[in-house]
Amino acid sequence: MYNLSHLISQIQSSPTLALNDIANQLKEGGADVINLGIGEPLNDFPESVLRITSEFLDSRQVKYSPTSGTQSLKLAIQDYTRDHYGRKPGLKNITVTVGAKQAIYNLLQVLLNPGDEVILFSPYWVSYPEMVKLARGIPVFVGTNDEFIPDMETIKGALTEKTQAILLNTPNNPTGAVYPPELVAALVDLCESKDIFLIMDDIYHQLLFEPAQWVPGYVFTSKKFDKSHLVIINGISKTFGMTGFRIGWAIGPETVIQAMNKIQSHSTSGASSLLQEAAVGALTQGGDTLSDLKKFIRTNRDILVGELKKIKGVKVNEPGGTFYCFPDFRSIHHNSQELARLLLEKAFLATVPGIAFGQEGFLRLSFTCSTDEIIKSAARIRWVIDPESSPEIIIGGQKMVRDWELSK
Numbered sequence: 001m002y003n004l005s006h007l008i009s010q011i012q013s014s015p016t017l018a019l020n021d022i023a024n025q026l027k028e029g030g031a032d033v034i035n036l037g038i039g040e041p042l043n044d045f046p047e048s049v050l051r052i053t054s055e056f057l058d059s060r061q062v063k064y065s066p067t068s069g070t071q072s073l074k075l076a077i078q079d080y081t082r083d084h085y086g087r088k089p090g091l092k093n094i095t096v097t098v099g100a101k102q103a104i105y106n107l108l109q110v111l112l113n114p115g116d117e118v119i120l121f122s123p124y125w126v127s128y129p130e131m132v133k134l135a136r137g138i139p140v141f142v143g144t145n146d147e148f149i150p151d152m153e154t155i156k157g158a159l160t161e162k163t164q165a166i167l168l169n170t171p172n173n174p175t176g177a178v179y180p181p182e183l184v185a186a187l188v189d190l191c192e193s194k195d196i197f198l199i200m201d202d203i204y205h206q207l208l209f210e211p212a213q214w215v216p217g218y219v220f221t222s223k224k225f226d227k228s229h230l231v232i233i234n235g236i237s238k239t240f241g242m243t244g245f246r247i248g249w250a251i252g253p254e255t256v257i258q259a260m261n262k263i264q265s266h267s268t269s270g271a272s273s274l275l276q277e278a279a280v281g282a283l284t285q286g287g288d289t290l291s292d293l294k295k296f297i298r299t300n301r302d303i304l305v306g307e308l309k310k311i312k313g314v315k316v317n318e319p320g321g322t323f324y325c326f327p328d329f330r331s332i333h334h335n336s337q338e339l340a341r342l343l344l345e346k347a348f349l350a351t352v353p354g355i356a357f358g359q360e361g362f363l364r365l366s367f368t369c370s371t372d373e374i375i376k377s378a379a380r381i382r383w384v385i386d387p388e389s390s391p392e393i394i395i396g397g398q399k400m401v402r403d404w405e406l407s408k
């Protein structure tokens with residue numbers, strides 16, 4: 001009936017929404033639903049955030065922010081980058097956005113001409129291909145090995161004269177993999193030699209578990225910010241569990257950052273000045289929150305991975321970072337959407353099908369919920385998929401009996 005753009009017809013909605021709707025309906029109906037589908041920590045934000053934000057509110061100065069971000073947040077990002085990346089960008093190399101997602105969106109809008117290609121590693125974060133398409137670009141997928149690490153020769157083979165950028169995310173959503181420093185070094189070299197951009201989505205860089213090692217891309221280049229081929233994406237959503245504050249940023253050459261500011265000046269005008277103050281509170285004084293969060297998710301990771309390893313037919317890598325794991329269920333059932341639906345309908349367990357990330361036969365499990373829920377989740381998975389486990393389980397105080405058999 002209505003004529004919408006050709007572009008929007010090529011964009012997929014999130015394939016997770018349908019399952020989320022079922023999860024919410026089941027919950028409203030009183031079911032004991034556990035949600036391993038969500039990508040956010042459940043912790044409280046740092047105390048400093050409340051104090052600094054209230055002081056800012058008291059000042060009654062909650063007006064438009066400069067498009068590229070407030071001076072106080074950009075100063076805090078400068079120091080944060082110096083501390084974590086070993087380099088201090090100029091203020092003109094920083095732009096603050098409405099979440100890291102908008103930083104990637106704005107960046108792709110300024111980098112791509114129609115038909116330009118961006119190399120993505122699969123499994124990939126759901127929004128990358130769609131954001132590339134929204135910028136009239138073409139996502140080019142490069143697969144990864146059993147540890148979810150791409151191989152340099154395959155990456156080189158995927159380059160064409162249309163390649164404009166390589167986008168990498170380490171620690172990685174959905175796999176939890178952390179790329180080896182040698183790979184990052186080789187990617188920096190490749191992008192510099194081919195004169196293309198390396199977009200590094202570092203949103204999980206502090207959610208890292210020893211002995212995994214995250215090394216900033218800047219270590220591998222001597223180029224100054226304004227000559228660099230690196231654009232760094234980061235934010236407060238994951239590190240401090242501050243998803244609802246919607247603050248992220250990009251760091252890159254001034255020409256790119258100024259172009260991103262142009263887009264922002266005609267779209268959101270910039271992030272909320274109040275919430276930017278909240279981000280200052282997190283970046284400057286949020287360390288305790290982060291270390292508590294890391295301890296909590298590490299415990300959950302160890303329990304979940306340990307329990308999954310006991311289930312016959314499930315293969316799982318220990319994630320080196322993030323709060324996700326990405327177990328392989330292919331020897332049990334190849335269709336991840338059906339498997340996710342079964343887990344939800346039979347065991348009230350919400351997960352995200354691997355196909356949403358371009359990898360069939362896997363599920364993404366997020367381990368940010370309570371440790372008690374993690375233990376219950378593993379038991380529910382086993383009950384649904386392992387025919388040798390007890391056919392009975394108690395869920396939400398009710399005895400349930402397994403009366404199905406999974407076929408591959």
Ligand SMILES: Cc1ncc(COP(=O)(O)O)c(C=O)c1O
Nearest residue numbers: 039099100101125173235237248
């Ligand atoms: C890999 C990756 N990048 C970026 C984002 C977006 O983060 P933000 O909440 O800051 O927009 C997410 C959120 O799920 C993510 O997983």
